[in-house]
Amino acid sequence: MLSLLTTTAGVGLALPWLAAAVVHTPTPPMGWNSYNYYNCYPNETIIKDNARGLVELGLSAVGYDVVTPDCGWPSKNRTADGQITWNPELFPSGFPALGEYLHGLGLKFGLYSGAGVWECTPDNGDATVGHEVEDAHTFAAWGGDALKYDNCWANIDTMIRFVDYNPSEKDPSVRFAAMSDALDSVNRSIVFSICQWGVGQDLGVWALKYGDTWRISNDIQDNWKSIWRIVNQAVPYVKHTGIGKYIDMDMLTVGLGALSYEEERFHFGMWAISKSPLVIGAPANASITSEESLAILSNKDVVALNQDLLGEQAQLIRRYTEEEYDIFAGNLSESRKVIGVANWSNSSKSVNIDLQLVGVQKSGNIRDVWAAKDLGQYEGAVKVDLKGHEAKLLILPVSAQLIYDVEPLYYPAATGILQGDAMSASCGGGCLPKGSKVTNMTVGSSVTFSNVSGGVLGGMKLIGIDYINYDVALASAWTNGTNTRNFTLSVNGGEPRRWSFPISGGDWYETGRLDVLLEGFHVGSVNELRVEAPGLDPGADLVGLAVYT
Incomplete structure (x- = not known):
């Protein structure tokens, strides 16, 4: 069924799925972050120059108002009384003064730390895990308006591996919940952006309880294939997002020089309609960032899609x-x-x-x-x-809204004829119907459905494919990871057609659906529909097919 959702947004709104939640940011945050261009080497001059650039180029007037020094800002060691502090060589005026400077420009002060032992920095500056309450009060005292909370050195017991995609912890939410609670205890509203990279399971379920935004993927790279990878990973979160709770597809690479003009517009537009925070990663400097790129970032009509008060992810x-x-x-x-x-x-x-x-x-x-x-x-x-x-x-x-109440005929995958390595398996109560799926869809494996209905007309049909794919590109994000699995489908022995299936949800029990159009159906329940795993990689797990006759 499709229906038009209407609502309003405002600070303090309670989310329908999380009654106790408070909305700190009714629309996705917008701003500038030092990491994409300056890496873990920010300093006071860099931050102030780019802050002024946001104002002078008119970017702050469009909505880019949160300025964040990313990794590399703190002193390597805490003070004698255990307080986190800035590196005085990089930030001689200190962070309270930097916050005052940004506020004086009409901007907001974004801070950065992490739920690990050290920050993501070559010098391993202290992060916040174990110091959540004192750091939250420090950040509030400095006039902080937002906090990006990273995930480096997450193995707090062993302190090994700068980045760990298979951490020893059983529940990844615990470290981030502790910081969320600490921020809630201070007398200042601070937007909390979880940067956990989508490691582990059920991110969409737990992150919205603690964060205002949450990163869904490994870091963006300054190339075209990275856009495909992240868009595919964003697909399932539409079921978890809404006003004040937004996925973070990572900082923008618009203006960094690797993407073409159309690719930069593609990137910016997809981030906008997905309701991801719009965080500039290029310098706010017209002598470095091209006029075309600045025009893309300044497009008020596209920004308005991102900032729409309904807060709905496309x-x-x-x-x-x-x-x-x-x-x-x-x-x-x-x-x-x-x-x-x-x-x-x-x-x-x-x-x-x-x-x-x-x-x-x-x-x-x-x-x-x-x-x-x-x-x-x-x-x-x-x-x-x-x-x-x-x-x-x-x-x-919208002048006329269609409501679809047509119930499809459903064919569970486990009732099909399995060939190759394909095998039936349980996937828990959340995987309907009957908690079963077909897994191990290696190359050459297939599921064939017989006696499929083509209705009274035959021809082309809409097919809803229920599948499970949690093959998240984490380490593989740096090589060829795509967050997709492939199937081919054919009707009555016709030519197979290929579809690429994005990430489907939080774990192997949460299904996704992809609707496709298939031709070649005969009238009546006389059709054969075949699903196969093509290419070198295995296909997704198949739950079943919904056929709209």
Whole structure:
């Protein structure tokens, strides 16, 4: 069922899924962070210069107001009474004075620490684990407005491995919950951004209890493949996000020079409609960061999508893997929708978007956000032309809303004919139906469904594929990790078609669904549908198929 959600936002709102929560940031935070350009080597001059740049370039007026010195700011050792402190050689004026300077510019003071023994820095400056209460009060006394809380040196018992994707702790939330509680105890509202990288299980379940934003992935890299990796990892969190609780897809690489103009717009647009914090990583300096990049960052219409008061993350509603484009959609305030059409291909293409995909039967004037022009009224479908690596953003004022109540016919994977290494397995009560799935879908393995209905018309059908994929790219993020698994599907012996399946949820018991269109169905319950694992890598775990006849 599709329905239009309407709500309002405001400080102090209680979230429906977390009654005790307080909203510190009704919309995703925006700001500037030193890490992407200056690494773990910030200093007072760098921070002040970029803060002034935000104001002088008009970026602060657009909403970029949180300035954060990232790793490398503290003294290697705490004071004699155990207080965290700044490195006086790097920050001679000190942090209370830096906070006053930023506030004097109309900006906010963002701080950085970590839930480990040391910071992520070559000199291993002290982090906060074990000192949560005193550090929270120190940060508040310094006038801190936000805290990015990292995950380096997380093995606090052994103090080995700077980055550990398989830590010894049983519950990753404990260290972050301690800091959340400490921040709640101070007499200052501080936005808490969890930077745990998506290690472990159930991130979407526990992080929203403690953080205002939470990082879902390993660090972004300044390349195109990193955008694909992170977008695929963001997909399942739509079920956990909302006003005051936002996924963090990491800092922006717009302006760092590796992406093309269209790729920078793609990157910025997808972060915006996903309701990720918009944190500039390039220098706020027109002599270093290009005019084109600064214009992308300053686009008020795209920023407005990110800052929309409904706070709804856009959802992947259709993937065309072989054609290399995706369609995302999300509700906006004032009875509007945003559609993101993401062309992953190097080539240009024209695509027709069925408006019913986003629950719209007839739309009023459609707005092309990047082009800043109206396209006119559409009924049934809208055609868009896409350049290579372009993400088109469209706003639709919804004049008619379709409600879908059609129940599909469901075919559990475990009832199919299994071949190769495929095997039936339990996946707990959250994996419906009957808690079963087909796993071990190695190359050459398949599940074949017989007597599948093609309805009274046959032809093309909408198929909902329930699957489980938690093959998160952590260490592999630095090489070829994509956060995807592949399947091919074929109908009645026809040519197999491939789909790439993004991360599906928090663990091997939480399912995801990808809707695809398949041709070649005959009338009646006489069809054979085959799911196979292609290529060199195994496919996802298959839970079942929903066939809309």
